[in-house]
Amino acid sequence: MAGSFHRPRIPVWAAVLGILALSAPWAFNYLATYTKPSLSWYSMIFAATPFRISSSSSSSSSAQTGGIFRSYPSDSSGGSEEKATAPFVCDPNHAYTTTLISLDPLLLYITSFLSPSEITALLASGASDFAPSYVVKNGRRIGTPDRTSQSAGLSRDDPAVRCVLARAQAFLGTALFDEARDDIGPPQLVRYEPGQHYNVHHDWYETSQPPARGEVDEWRGRGWNRIASFFAILEDGCEGGETWFPRVEPPPGLLTAHGNDVNHEKKGEEDSRATTPPIWRIHEDGGLAFRPVAGNALFWVNLHTNGTGDRRTLHAGLPVDDGLKTAMNIWPRKYYK
Numbered sequence: 001m002a003g004s005f006h007r008p009r010i011p012v013w014a015a016v017l018g019i020l021a022l023s024a025p026w027a028f029n030y031l032a033t034y035t036k037p038s039l040s041w042y043s044m045i046f047a048a049t050p051f052r053i054s055s056s057s058s059s060s061s062s063a064q065t066g067g068i069f070r071s072y073p074s075d076s077s078g079g080s081e082e083k084a085t086a087p088f089v090c091d092p093n094h095a096y097t098t099t100l101i102s103l104d105p106l107l108l109y110i111t112s113f114l115s116p117s118e119i120t121a122l123l124a125s126g127a128s129d130f131a132p133s134y135v136v137k138n139g140r141r142i143g144t145p146d147r148t149s150q151s152a153g154l155s156r157d158d159p160a161v162r163c164v165l166a167r168a169q170a171f172l173g174t175a176l177f178d179e180a181r182d183d184i185g186p187p188q189l190v191r192y193e194p195g196q197h198y199n200v201h202h203d204w205y206e207t208s209q210p211p212a213r214g215e216v217d218e219w220r221g222r223g224w225n226r227i228a229s230f231f232a233i234l235e236d237g238c239e240g241g242e243t244w245f246p247r248v249e250p251p252p253g254l255l256t257a258h259g260n261d262v263n264h265e266k267k268g269e270e271d272s273r274a275t276t277p278p279i280w281r282i283h284e285d286g287g288l289a290f291r292p293v294a295g296n297a298l299f300w301v302n303l304h305t306n307g308t309g310d311r312r313t314l315h316a317g318l319p320v321d322d323g324l325k326t327a328m329n330i331w332p333r334k335y336y337k
């Protein structure tokens with residue numbers, strides 16, 4: 001019959017496949033939004049799927065931290081996507097300045113220890129490896145409510161990591177670092193979200209640490225301890241999160257010393273000197289507290305000349321109240337006879 005209408009026949013399997021294909025992106029968005037998966041199954045599925053769900057933040061690159069997708073601000077020195085993905089180039093003449101905070105124990109404040117491009121590269125290098133931070137007790141790694149941040153080990157094969165470690169090693173000089181026997185140590189990133197902290201502690205070990213299993217090198221086969229600490233800030237978009245040294249007494253004039261107002265130079269803000277709080281201050285419970293400023297670092301010596309730990313290096317990462325703080329730890333190892 002002319003004009004009769006024939007309904008097209010769609011096989012049931014084709015209809016089911018079609019519905020699945022249409023709903024897959026929505027399902028992944030739902031998972032990403034309403035679950036906080038630290039689970040590797042999620043990342044595995046996400047990596048395998050042909051879909052990419054765009055982040056709500058358009059002006060930043062994204063990285064994965066412990067299964068949670070997080071945004072980093074784009075490099076202020078770069079900006080375009082092309083620059084962000086350009087290979088890292090180490091500047092062996094990178095300039096920084098130091099302010100002597102305390103002579104005994106030795107504590108220095110280093111301004112511009114890291115450049116913006118180094119920060120970008122270091123964040124990218126550790127981005128996928130964040131896991132709950134631990135402490136080492138009796139040779140074992142344990143989680144503790146004293147340290148609630150997330151940490152990510154950094155590969156020493158990464159060009160940016162190598163570049164910064166070479167700078168740290170040069171900083172130590174021959175007084176603190178013997179190239180033939182000491183080791184700059186495995187570096188790590190540490191990240192604090194609101195409420196996270198690291199209670200008062202020292203970075204040195206009560207007893208020197210055993211060498212890596214199977215180590216036969218004449219020096220590296222001996223015991224070691226952390227001679228010094230570098231604590232460099234990568235991301236400072238937070239309230240709170242000061243690094244506090246309760247047993248370091250400020251020498252006279254320190255609060256108004258050069259270096260305590262450098263933040264305005266870094267950010268290029270003419271009038272921020274009036275509105276930006278100083279970088280270091282006297283803490284209400286004694287000692288000195290340092291506000292996190294990206295690019296800058298604290299450096300202190302942990303051990304007495306006889307190799308025992310200096311208890312005055314006690315310090316804490318005070319709780320981050322809001323935002324995010326990310327930093328890099330470098331703990332040079334001194335090997336002992």
Ligand SMILES: O=C(O)CCC(=O)C(=O)O
Pocket residue numbers: 190198203231241242243244315316317318327329
């Ligand atoms: O977060 C801080 O301010 C200090 C961190 C620290 O002391 C450490 O990681 O050993």
Ligand SMILES: [Fe+2]
Pocket residue numbers: 201202203315
């Ligand atoms: Fe520490």
